[in-house]
Amino acid sequence: MSDTPRHPFLHGLSKHRGAPPTVVVIFGASGDLTARKLIPAVYNLSHDNLLPADFHLVGYGRKAIPDGEFRSLAADAIKEFSRRELNGEVWERVAAHTTYVAGGYDERAAFDRLAQHIDGIEKKIGRDVQRLFYISTPPSVFAPIIMNLGASGLAAKHLGTPLHAKVIIEKPFGKDLTSARELNGTIRSVFEEHQVYRIDHYLGKETVQDLLVQRFANAIFEPLWNRNFIDSVQITVAEEVGVGSRGGYYEQSGCLRDMIQNHTMQLLALTAMEPPGSLDAEAIRDEKVKVLKAIQPLTIGPAGDVARAQYGAGMMSGKSVPGYLEEEGIQPQSNTETYAALRLSINNWRWQGVPFYLRSGKRMARRVSEIAINFRRPPGTLFAGETARFDLAANTLSFQIQPDEGLSLILNTKVPGLETRTQPVKMSFRYATTFGSNTAEAYERLVLDAMIGDGTLFIRGDEAEASWKLCTPVLDYWRSVGRTGMDTYAAGSWGPPSADALLAKQAHCWRQP
Numbered sequence: 001m002s003d004t005p006r007h008p009f010l011h012g013l014s015k016h017r018g019a020p021p022t023v024v025v026i027f028g029a030s031g032d033l034t035a036r037k038l039i040p041a042v043y044n045l046s047h048d049n050l051l052p053a054d055f056h057l058v059g060y061g062r063k064a065i066p067d068g069e070f071r072s073l074a075a076d077a078i079k080e081f082s083r084r085e086l087n088g089e090v091w092e093r094v095a096a097h098t099t100y101v102a103g104g105y106d107e108r109a110a111f112d113r114l115a116q117h118i119d120g121i122e123k124k125i126g127r128d129v130q131r132l133f134y135i136s137t138p139p140s141v142f143a144p145i146i147m148n149l150g151a152s153g154l155a156a157k158h159l160g161t162p163l164h165a166k167v168i169i170e171k172p173f174g175k176d177l178t179s180a181r182e183l184n185g186t187i188r189s190v191f192e193e194h195q196v197y198r199i200d201h202y203l204g205k206e207t208v209q210d211l212l213v214q215r216f217a218n219a220i221f222e223p224l225w226n227r228n229f230i231d232s233v234q235i236t237v238a239e240e241v242g243v244g245s246r247g248g249y250y251e252q253s254g255c256l257r258d259m260i261q262n263h264t265m266q267l268l269a270l271t272a273m274e275p276p277g278s279l280d281a282e283a284i285r286d287e288k289v290k291v292l293k294a295i296q297p298l299t300i301g302p303a304g305d306v307a308r309a310q311y312g313a314g315m316m317s318g319k320s321v322p323g324y325l326e327e328e329g330i331q332p333q334s335n336t337e338t339y340a341a342l343r344l345s346i347n348n349w350r351w352q353g354v355p356f357y358l359r360s361g362k363r364m365a366r367r368v369s370e371i372a373i374n375f376r377r378p379p380g381t382l383f384a385g386e387t388a389r390f391d392l393a394a395n396t397l398s399f400q401i402q403p404d405e406g407l408s409l410i411l412n413t414k415v416p417g418l419e420t421r422t423q424p425v426k427m428s429f430r431y432a433t434t435f436g437s438n439t440a441e442a443y444e445r446l447v448l449d450a451m452i453g454d455g456t457l458f459i460r461g462d463e464a465e466a467s468w469k470l471c472t473p474v475l476d477y478w479r480s481v482g483r484t485g486m487d488t489y490a491a492g493s494w495g496p497p498s499a500d501a502l503l504a505k506q507a508h509c510w511r512q513p
């Protein structure tokens with residue numbers, strides 16, 4: 001098996017991709033993400049026979065948990081969070097090779113124990129295995145874990161062979177440009193870049209991957225994909241949930257760090273990048289970095305390119321919900337935004353003059369993530385003047401990332417009848433209708449990709465830095481002005497007036513998807 005497939009994106013979740021024998025070690029094994037996403041992902045990969053024959057799962061955490069108890073916690077997680085019901089036979093295949101190692105994240109000796117534990121697995125099965133380390137802990141211990149993986153020799157094990165160690169790092173990748181650079185420095189002191197897989201789970205979503213296929217496997221889009229035909233682009237990642245019990249984390253983060261710097265910027269990069277020379281991970285990531293670097297620095301301050309707000313009390317699905325400042329664990333005078341919107345300009349030949357609007361928020365009217373490409377209007381010479389008869393919309397192509405994954409195009413059409421009247425109609429394609437709805441979750445794809453050595457759907461170090469470079473001045477400014485300029489929006493609405501004002505300057509308005 002070759003270590004790096006030549007066109008990995010083309011191979012897909014196929015049984016022929018063949019991950020080598022692997023031990024996956026999850027740091028933060030008793031955490032929320034492990035239960036909600038990682039264990040169910042491993043289970044579903046097993047269900048689809050996509051795990052290698054010699055697959056071992058090792059949970060690692062500070063709490064001492066006997067192997068049996070870890071296995072039963074994992075089974076409970078599958079029952080509660082997996083897209084498929086727990087099938088005893090399928091789970092047993094994984095459970096029989098699931099163990100747990102207790103240790104601190106900065107405890108050097110515990111990493112030696114982990115190394116011995118994995119050596120023991122190799123001895124038992126009589127062959128070498130690749131080590132895949134999944135760091136799913138709070139960010140404060142990312143660096144100690146990485147350093148200990150280096151000091152214990154785990155990072156360098158089998159380096160130079162196809163079984164070299166790999167590390168997956170969860171978000172948040174830094175909290176600003178300086179910390180992201182520092183973290184990259186720590187990682188590079190221990191791992192080579194090709195061993196590193198920085199997660200942005202949005203890249204594992206089906207529709208996000210389909211964006212590449214739609215753009216580059218169809219001849220009709222690319223000729224129109226530029227400033228001559230596109231008027232503006234809107235990227236929305238709206239959530240209905242509030243901060244819930246994550247107040248402690250969220251107060252340190254806020255929407256710009258939690259959603260904009262990573263998820264929406266990745267969507268922008270895939271939408272706006274130039275066609276890569278190949279589907280090779282590096283070729284795609286080179287193009288993403290290029291376009292991220294071409295974004296003009298934001299104008300910050302009153303009447304600038306950025307809006308922020310906190311949700312106030314409001315109604316969600318007929319129930320009244322509290323405002324952000326009333327939520328558990330939130331400071332009464334909190335300066336943390338639950339909504340952020342940006343107006344970006346990309347300074348290159350393709351996009352000069354086309355605004356890219358990004359927004360994300362919690363407690364918004366509807367859970368929806370989409371990329372909407374708004375085309376220019378045709379010359380108004382024919383169907384013009386009588387607005388009552390000629391109801392014309394700009395053509396909009398929208399990629400609905402979730403829910404109801406699909407693609408739609410707004411076209412103007414003649415209303416049947418003897419009089420010529422026009423009306424915008426929506427032409428839609430829904431994945432669930434065509435392909436059924438039980439598709440793999442993002443984490444299944446991402447864990448398998450890392451096992452196989454395919455970095456296409458992961459963030460490279462320079463990408464993370466390019467995105468932080470853009471966002472950090474905004475964070476610095478917000479910190480310096482405290483709550484000044486913090487807008488509010490009612491829970492259950494589409495966001496604050498200041499975000500509408502960002503678009504009004506160019507006579508645009510937000511879609512209500």
Ligand code: BG6
Pocket residue numbers: 171239258259
């Ligand atoms: C995470 C954020 O990265 O993405 C959460 O930390 C957010 O705050 C989540 O709720 C949204 O992901 P999804 O896949 O539910 O859209």
